[in-house]
Each structure stands twice: as C-alpha cells, then as structure tokens.
Amino acid sequence: MDYLQTVWRRRVVVLVCTLTALGLMIAVDTVRPSKYASTAKVSFGTRTLTVTAMGTNLIRLQSAPVRLAARGLLGVGLPSCSIKQEGTTAIADITCNANDPSLAARAANAYADGYNQVMRSQSVQSALGAAQYIRSTIEVQNGTIATLSVAAASVNKNSILGKLYAKQLTEAYGKLQGLQAQLNAVELASLNPRNAISILQIAAPNRTPLSPKPTSDAILAFIAGLALGVGFAVVRETMDDKLRTRAELEQLGLGRPAIGLIPAIREWEDRKTPLLISAEQPKSPPAEAFRSLRTSLQFMSLDDPIKTLLITSPAAADGKTTVTSNLAYAIAAAGQEVIIVGCDLRKPRIHEFFGVKNEIGFTSVLLGEADLDDAIVEVPGSAYLRILPAGPIPPNPAELLSGRRAQLIMDQLKERCDTVIIDSPPMLPVSDAQVLAAKADAVILVAAAGISTKRDVARAVELLIQVDAALIGVVLNRAPSSDGYSYYRYGYGYGYGYGYGYGYGYGGTSAYGGAPAQVPENLAMPEPTTTTP
Numbered sequence: 246m247d248y249l250q251t252v253w254r255r256r257v258v259v260l261v262c263t264l265t266a267l268g269l270m271i272a273v274d275t276v277r278p279s280k281y282a283s284t285a286k287v288s289f290g291t292r293t294l295t296v297t298a299m300g301t302n303l304i305r306l307q308s309a310p311v312r313l314a315a316r317g318l319l320g321v322g323l324p325s326c327s328i329k330q331e332g333t334t335a336i337a338d339i340t341c342n343a344n345d346p347s348l349a350a351r352a353a354n355a356y357a358d359g360y361n362q363v364m365r366s367q368s369v370q371s372a373l374g375a376a377q378y379i380r381s382t383i384e385v386q387n388g389t390i391a392t393l394s395v396a397a398a399s400v401n402k403n404s405i406l407g408k409l410y411a412k413q414l415t416e417a418y419g420k421l422q423g424l425q426a427q428l429n430a431v432e433l434a435s436l437n438p439r440n441a442i443s444i445l446q447i448a449a450p451n452r453t454p455l456s457p458k459p460t461s462d463a464i465l466a467f468i469a470g471l472a473l474g475v476g477f478a479v480v481r482e483t484m485d486d487k488l489r490t491r492a493e494l495e496q497l498g499l500g501r502p503a504i505g506l507i508p509a510i511r512e513w514e515d516r517k518t519p520l521l522i523s524a525e526q527p528k529s530p531p532a533e534a535f536r537s538l539r540t541s542l543q544f545m546s547l548d549d550p551i552k553t554l555l556i557t558s559p560a561a562a563d564g565k566t567t568v569t570s571n572l573a574y575a576i577a578a579a580g581q582e583v584i585i586v587g588c589d590l591r592k593p594r595i596h597e598f599f600g601v602k603n604e605i606g607f608t609s610v611l612l613g614e615a616d617l618d619d620a621i622v623e624v625p626g627s628a629y630l631r632i633l634p635a636g637p638i639p640p641n642p643a644e645l646l647s648g649r650r651a652q653l654i655m656d657q658l659k660e661r662c663d664t665v666i667i668d669s670p671p672m673l674p675v676s677d678a679q680v681l682a683a684k685a686d687a688v689i690l691v692a693a694a695g696i697s698t699k700r701d702v703a704r705a706v707e708l709l710i711q712v713d714a715a716l717i718g719v720v721l722n723r724a725p726s727s728d729g730y731s732y733y734r735y736g737y738g739y740g741y742g743y744g745y746g747y748g749y750g751y752g753g754t755s756a757y758g759g760a761p762a763q764v765p766e767n768l769a770m771p772e773p774t775t776t777t778p
Contacts, residue, residue, distance in 0.1 A: 251482045252475055254489065259474035266470025267463060274457035282342050282455040283349035285357050286446035289335040299335060303328055306337065306360050306442075315352070315359030324352050336445065346450035353448035364441030372435035379428040386424060390417045488697045491721050497702045498690065498719040499710075504545070505538035507531060507568065509694070509723035519598040520567070523574040524626075535568075535575040538720065542576075545717055546687075552659045555667040555685035555714075557678045558692060559705035564722040565691040569668040570598035577630035582662040584621065585632045586655075588669050588681055590642035593635030595668040599624045606636025610654055611645050617657055633658070642670075647680045655684065672705040682714035693722040 252259055289302045305311065306328050316323045324343040331338060341352035397410035488494060491503045508530050523532045542551065556572070558565035569585065577583045587595040587607055596603045601622045609615035610633075617633075624630040639645055658665045667685060669678040682688045688709060692702050709716045 248475075248479065250490070252478055255478035255481060258478050258481065259471065262474030262477060263467060263470035266466045266473065270462050270466030271459070274459050274462055277457050278344050279454040280342050280344065280456045281346040281349045281451055281453075282340055283346065283353050283448040283451050284338050284340040284446075285353040285444060285448035287337055287339060287357050287360075287442040288445050289337070289442055292335070293333070294335045296333075299330065303330060303337065305364075306339075308363075310363050311356070311360045313359075314362045315355040318358055318362070319352055319355040321348070323355075324348065326352060326356055339448070341448070342455060346452050350448040350450045354444075357442065357444050360442055361440040365438040368438040368441075369435050372431045372438070376428055376431045376435065379424055379431060383421065383424045383428065386417060386421045390414065390421065393417060486698045486700055487695055488692055488699055488702055488721075489694055489725070491724065493699065494692055494702065494719050494721050497699055498706055498716070501690075501706075501716055502718050503721055504541040504689070504718035505534065505568070505572075505720035506724040507534045507538075507564070507720065507722045508726070519570070519594070521570055521574060521598050523571040523578070532571075532575075535571045538568075538572055539575045539579060541718070542687075543579075551664065551687045551717075553655060553665045553667060553685045553687070555669055555678075555681050555688045557669045557682065557688065557690060557705075558671045559690070559697055559701035560671050560673050563671065563691050563693045563697050565671065566594050566598070566668055568689075568691050568720055568722065569666060570595060573666045574627070574630060576664060576666075577624075577627055580629060581664055582629050583631070583664050583666060584658050584662045585630070586658065586665060586667045587633060587635030588646065588667050588677070590635055590639055590645065590677065591670055591675065593638070596632065596634040599630075599632055601632060601634060603634045603636065606634035607654070608636035608639050608645065610636075611648075611650055612639075617654060621661070631662070643675065643677050643680060646677055652684060672708055673701055679708055679712045679714075682709055682716075683712040686715060687717045688714045689718055689720055690716060691720045691722055694724055696723065 289299065294302070312323055312326075324341050326339060326341040329338045329340070330336070339353045339356045341349045341356065343349040343352060393410055393414045397407060397414060400407045400410065402408070402411060488497070491506060495501065495503050522529060523535050526532055542554070545551070556565050556569045566589070573583050573585045585595060585599075587593050587603075589595070590608060593603055593606075596606075599622075601624070605615050605620050607620070610617050610620050620636070621631050621633050624632055645651060655665065667681055669681045672678045672690075690702075690705060690709070706716065
C-alpha cells in the first residue's frame with residue numbers, strides 16, 4: 246500500500262481528525278484553570294540511608310496523619326502533592342500543585358512542617374512512655390537499696406556477709422544513678438523534641454504556570470490528531486474495495502495496459518441523460534481522452550487489424566456505453582467507417598446517444614423481421630458513422646447472441662465498414678458479454694474509479710480469460726487527475742449529463758426511457774475517400 250497516496254486520497258478524513266483534536270485542545274486550554282507548581286526540598290539526615298529506611302521515611306511522609314497535620318497548618322484544603330526521592334540520597338522533593346502559586350508554595354512548606362509536627366508528637370509520646378517506665382524502675386531500685394541497707398546494718402560490716410552487702414549496695418546506687426540520668430535525658434527530650442527532617446529549600450511561589458501550555462499542547466494535539474487521522478485513513482483504505490487508480494486497474498487486468506484514461510467532470514454526474522461529449526465539446530479534456538484512446542487502438546492494430554471491437558464493463562454504472570459512443574465517434578472523425586452494434590438486449594441505450602429510434606435493430610435482423618441494411622441507421626451529420634440499434638427486447642438474449650445467425654450478422658457487418666464496435670451488457674449480471682467476447686477480435690474492459698470494485702473487476706477479467714477473449718486493454722473512467730489528467734470544470738450549457746449506461750437495476754423487460762439527444766446536424770466531418778459496398 247502506498248501510504249502517501251492513501252493519505253492524500255483520504256486527506257479530508259486526516260484533516261478533520263487533525264483539526265478536531267487541535268480545536269478540542271484549544272477549547273480545553275481556554276476553559277481549564279491554570280495550575281502552578283512549587284517544590285520544597287527536605288533531608289532525612291546527613292548520611293545515606295538504606296533502601297529500607299528511606300522507603301519507610303517516604304511512606305511516613307505520605308501518610309494520612311502527615312497530610313492532616315499539613316492541612317491544619319495550611320488552614321485550607323491541601324492541594325495535590327507528590328513526593329520524589331532524589332536518586333539514592335536521603336533528600337526528597339515535596340511538590341504541590343494549585344490554582345494559585347502562593348497556595349502551592351505554602352502547601353509544600355506546610356507538608357514539610359506537618360511531617361516534623363507528627364514526628365515530634367510521636368517522639369514526645371515515646372519519651373513520656375519511656376520516662377514512666379524509668380520511674381517505675383527507679384522505685385523498684387530504691388526498694389532494693391532499702392532492703393540491702395537493713396540487711397547490712399544487721400551484720401558486722403567487716404564480716405564476709407557485711408562486705409557482700411556493702412558491694413551490692415554500691416552496685417545498686419550506681420544503677421540508680423544511671424536510671425536517674427536516663428530519666429533526665431528522656432524528660433529533656435520530651436520537653437524539646439528534634440525535627441525528623443531538615444528543610445534544605447523552602448518552597449517559593451512560581452509564577453510560571455505548569456499547565457495549560459498552549460503551544461506545547463497544540464503541538465501534541467496536532468501530532469495526535471494527525472496520527473489518528475492517518476490511522477483511520479489506512480483502516481478505511483484497507484476496508485475499501487473501490488477501484489481508485491490506473492495502477493490498480495492494470496494490476497487487476499493481469500498486466501493489460503490502461504489504453505484509455507477518461508477524466509470525470511461535474512457535468513457528467515447526471516446518469517440519465519446521454520452526452521456525446523466528443524461531438525459537443527471537441528476541444529475538452531474528455532474529448533481529447535477519447536482521441537488518445539483511438540490513437541492507442543490504431544497503434545495496436547497496425548499488424549493485426551481489429552475488425553470487431555467489444556466494449557464491456559464489470560458491472561452497472563461503469564460508463565461502458567458512454568465510452569462506446571464517444572470512442573466510435575472519435576474513430577469515425579478520423580475517417581474510418583464505423584458501425585456501432587447495440588448488443589445490450591436487456592437495457593439498450595446506445596441509440597439515445599445519437600438520437601435515433603430503437604424500434605428496428607439487431608434483434609429485428611436476428612429474428613428475420615428486417616433486412617440488415619434497412620436496420621442500419623445513418624448517424625446525422627456523420628458520413629462515416631452508422632449504428633445498428635439493439636431493437637426490441639427479446640425474452641432470451643443470451644440464446645440469440647450465441648446462435649449462428651448472430652455470428653453471420655457480425656460477419657456481414659465487417660464487410661460493410663472498417664470497424665464494428667459492439668456495445669455489450671456488463672460482464673457480471675448476465676452471460677451475454679461472455680458470448681460476444683469470445684467472438685470479437687478485441688475486447689476493452691471499462692471500469693470507473695470510485696465506482697467499480699476491485700472484486701468485480703478481477704471477476705470480469707477472470708470470466709473473459711475463461712472464454713479466451715482477446716482482452717487487449719482496460720479503460721479507466723472517471724480517472725483521477727493524479728493519473729495524468731489535469732482539467733477544468735466546464736459548463737457546457739447543453740443541458741446534458743454523463744450517461745453511465747447502468748445507473749439502475751439490470752435485467753428488466755423494458756427499454757430505458759427518456760427523450761433522445763439529437764446530434765447537431767452541422768458537425769464538421771471529413772468526407773470519405775472510399776466507399777465499401
């Protein structure tokens with residue numbers, strides 16, 4: 246898949262996604278309040294802590310009691326705050342975000358002070374508990390000293406027992422002094438607890454908003470929207486089975502060249518009214534495209550002349566009847582005698598392009614109701630172009646076309662002109678085109694960009710190969726400008742539209758209605774130099 250071509254073809258989708266994402270981001274940034282961030286830097290000690298100890302401290306710093314204390318110190322609700330350790334050090338950053346830069350700074354400082362407040366409170370509680378325990382131990386020790394003093398007084402101090410009591414009393418007094426020193430230290434710690442963290446950097450108001458950042462947000466939204474649009478375009482292209490380009494048509498045609506590229510014009514979108522644009526606007530790009538197709542056919546038939554040329558399409562609305570009529574006119578304008586044969590016996594329409602009647606035609610000759618020369622109609626204003634209309638619609642078109650009489654009529658037509666161009670039904674709805682293709686000297690398959698599906702084109706080519714048809718090339722109708730045509734939008738002023746041949750259901754029993762479009766009588770045509778009987 247050519248992704249650049251895909252993006253260009255789906256550029257509207259990509260543009261809508263990109264602009265939508267950009268617009269939404271701008272709208273969000275417009276209504277979203279500004280956010281400011283401020284950071285306080287704290288340290289848990291001068292030495293490097295173990296991973297476990299530092300993790301414990303960080304958990305404590307983010308605990309609910311600390312946040313509650315910080316809220317109390319701040320006096321308002323605590324905004325969003327985050328804690329981040331600096332590498333493996335004992336330093337942490339307390340960052341708070343708020344709609345006001347001053348509030349963000351005060352919140353970060355309150356967070357640090359709140360932690361110290363909670364930890365000092367816990368230290369005091371721990372000291373008071375330890376002091377109570379030491380006092381009870383001192384009381385026990387005083388009792389022990391009293392007991393030893395009574396025992397020592399009851400014996401001779403120079404006796405062994407007296408000396409033993411004296412030693413025990415000395416040790417007891419020493420232990421009592423130690424307990425008293427511990428009590429003094431604990432009582433002092435409870436009166437003046439130390440901070441758990443040192444504030445290395447007090448948070449200050451930062452007037453630069455953290456968000457929104459219109460420029461960077463717009464760039465990110467543009468990139469995201471573009472990526473989404475391209476992804477959506479690729480998905481749509483993958484799921485789309487429509488034929489788009491000349492290269493795709495040639496690939497589906499198994500290497501057959503695209504010998505014609507017919508551009509699409511706005512005025513051709515009316516499928517109900519036929520338009521012989523080669524006559525109406527001979528200097529227009531579509532008319533030039535048909536002349537280019539004529540030239541391609543002339544070069545292809547230099548060594549092996551093409552006497553019968555069948556033009557068909559995969560399905561309805563591909564434009565094969567329009568190509569047939571305009572190509573026949575272009576060939577006749579070059580001085581070759583051409584007879585168009587309307588072999589679409591189910592939905593005949595070729596006669597409408599030349600303003601002739603369809604009461605008598607090919608089926609009339611097949612059924613023996615009219616002579617061939619009487620059924621062939623001269624096209625007004627052209628000495629080289631004649632038409633054998635389809636005639637009345639028969640009940641069994643496929644059987645009539647496959648019979649020997651149909652082949653005999655084709656042979657007789659070849660004797661009366663230089664080229665017989667056959668307008669056949671589309672390939673897929675009915676089998677008529679297969680019958681005709683097997684007998685024609687050359688076959689052209691017409692497909693319309695944006696209308697024909699790749700599946701239908703591939704199937705039509707397969708059917709032509711099955712009957713050993715001489716498929717000499719393909720024609721891309723409604724060809725995009727990227728395939729070689731740059732053209733203007735012409736206002737023709739004739740009231741005509743583009744006839745695609747099958748803009749309706751196929752297989753009915755009545756001819757397509759509508760008033761015939763007359764070919765102007767004053768069209769300049771070259772005079773014949775030879776006459777074929």
